[in-house]
Each structure stands twice: as structure tokens, then as C-alpha cells.
Amino acid sequence: MLLSKSFVPILKNNPSEAKIKSHQLMLRVGMIKQASAGIYSWLPLGFKIMKKIEEIVRQEQNKIGAQEILMPTIQSSEIWKESGRYEDYGEEMLRIKDRQNREMLYGPTNEEQVTEIFRSSLKSYKSLPQLLYHIQWKFRDEIRPRFGIMRGREFYMKDAYSFDVSDEEAFYSYNKFFLSYLRTFKRLALTAIPMAADTGPIGGNLSHEFIILAETGESKIFTDKRIFELNNHDIELEKNSLQQMRKKYEQYYSVTDEKFDKEEFEKVVSEENRLITKGIEVGHIFYFGDKYSKPMGASVDLPGGKKDFVKMGSYGIGVSRLVGAIIEAKFDDSDEIMKWPLSVAPYDISLIPMINKNDTSALDKAININKELIKHNIDALIDDTEENFSSKIKKMNLIGSPYQIIIGKKSDGDLLEFKEIGEATQNLSLNKIIEIIKKQKNSN
């Protein structure tokens, strides 16, 4: 892709309305454009990144046997009246009337909608477990939308729902999602720590937030540092090994604000292991048993002829929030260098030819390199503008492709001036560069 033809409206300076670095960068390189308070359009660069995140989230859901569906954004108030949440949800719910004066709403979450789908389709314990998910826009009329897409009013969420015959089976489903979240965030190059959390308007009494550390995060957290050393991604999807995994996490104190108990914290965590800091909630999982299935009558026939309400959980990932969260974790704002993990980078590599008016040989060379990269499925952004070298580098550092090739005096003959963004340059052949990138891609 040629930069001159791409829709990447770059601003020279940080926009004053943006208070945190992710919001600043997203506006600065034209990833998003505000439409109204807490509501954004996604422009090509930002959209490409979000779609790559979405695909990783999807793959990891599929790997645990969850099935993708798509529920609407607009829901009927009827099902929310059945569950009892229509009044409880309060001002955060955007309520709409259609032309027949029917009360509708823009879905802030989908527990009711999915329970309605389940109850009208499945009747036997033999169909269980069922794990269903969708990736869909949500709307919450947040009182204080802020930090760009981090706390938006309209945002993109992956929400999954589990249906089981017993508590024991439901905990197994919960643990599957727990593992899939650890794997998902790892592929996004994030260290997200599960923390016991409050359940708020979703309900139930078992819940974990997945939090990445960031000074600008809105969640206050209290943990035992040793939890960061756990690495449990390569285990079998089997009941016992998942239980073992949960136990390993549970041995370390790790909670959000609402669950914090000072006395207990100081009793179970030695002083040198205590960490009190802030983080960004990128995922949240809940177990709430029959909170929705009972009032909404979602039951199955059991072996002995009895019926019981299905046991349910729900599992959210903030897909749009993750774009900002990765920036918070990876953007070096003092040097103004963004390094996207290759798994979600908008482009794998930037080609930066030094172009003079009378000499287009560097650009020609970049275009030839790109032809070769395309053969290997490597996606390059070519800066074909005639700006000076330092402003080209500045721009590409903000866009954040993880690799760069600088085509100037030093990229002579077969050796190219190559670097991993933010690192020292090396002179390598194009074949070697392709090999490095492909190897990195395959490791994800």
C-alpha cells in the first residue's frame, strides 16, 4: 500500500482533548474519528487492527468449542422485563420506541437475548454443554465516556454464554473460558492477570476481571506479584487440568477494588510481594447459575424425567477497548514509537525510500521489494511521499509497523537497511528479512 493513497490522516501534534496516550495516538494517526460523545468511526488503520484482534479472539473461542452466532444490536424490552433487569439497568440503557410505540433498546449486553434463543430451541440435557458467542456492537450510555474508545458509549464486544446441566459442569465451562482468555491475551502480546471481581449488573457470585497493568487504567488492583510468573497456556482442555490451572491462580491474592480486604491482603501476601497499582480491564467473566434461566424459564429435561433450569455464565472481551489497551502497553510516548505486536499490526513492515525529485530509483526499489513481500503474504506500507527523511521516520514510528526497511544510501546492492522498530539497524538480504518475519508470524 502506498502511503500517499492510504486514508491515514496524520496530525502534526497531539490533540489537546486527548488525555491518555492511546487516545492521543489513535487521533494523531487517524485510527478513529469521533462522531459524538463516546461514539467513534473507525478509519482504515484502526479498523484493520481491530479486525485482527477480533480474529484472534474468534479463533481462541472456536478452539474451546464455542460456536459463533450473531444476535441483533436492537432488542425488545419484553425479555428484559422477564429477567427483571429492565428497571434495574437504569440510565445506562438506551431505550428506543419503534413506530408501533413498542419499547426497544440498544443492547448493552445479551444475557436475555441468548437465554430466549436457548429456551425456544433446546430441551434436553443431552444437548449440553452449549457455548455460544457473538462479536457485536454494544451501547451503554456511560455517564462519563472518556479516553476515546477505552470507555466509549458504543463499543465492540465479544460476549459468550455457557449453558450447563449442573454447577460442576458449569464450572468446567467457566474454566474453559478462563483458559481461552489467557491464550487470547498472550497472542495479543499482553500480560492479562485474572482478578477476583465484583459482578455488578450482570449478577452472580463468581467472577474474574482480566486486567493488564497500566497507570492510566481505571481499575485499582491488589495482587501478589508472583501471579505474573504463572504460565499456563499449553494445557489440555480437560476438567482436571483446568481445575489445576485455576488452583495455581487462586493461590495468589489478586483482586480488584471492590473485593479488597486490607487485613487479608497483609496477612497472606508478604510485604515484598505486594503490588498495588492500576490496570485496564480487557475481559470479564461471570458465573450466575440460574439468575436468567429461572425467571425466563430456560430448562432442560434431565435423565430421571425431572426438569431443571440450565446453569449459565457469561464471558466478555472488550475488542474495541483492546486496541487502546495495546497502545497503552506498547507505545513509548517519550520517543514517540509505537510497536504493534506482529499479530495485530496494521502493516507488517514499513518501506521508507529516500526520494529526491529527480531520482525515483529508491521508490522503484521499494516497489520491487514490495512485489517480493506480497508473494510471501507480507503486508507493507510504502512511504512514497517526498517529505524529508526525519519526518518520514517520525510518521512511520507513530504508525508502528513492527519492522522497517530504509531504502537510501546504506541499502546498497543486495543488502538492505532493516530494523525492528525501536532497535538498531542491521544490513540484511531481502530473503533473510522475509525469513525473520515469516518465522515471527508462524510463532503466533
Ligand code: P5A
Ligand atoms: C460478559 C459478556 C458483560 O457485559 N455480559 C456479556 C458480560 N461484562 S462487562 O464486564 O460489562 O463487559 C465486558 C467487557 O467489555 C468491555 N467494556 C467496554 N469497552 C469499552 N467501552 C465501554 N464503555 C465498555 N464497557 C465494558 C470491557 O473490556 C469489559 O471487560
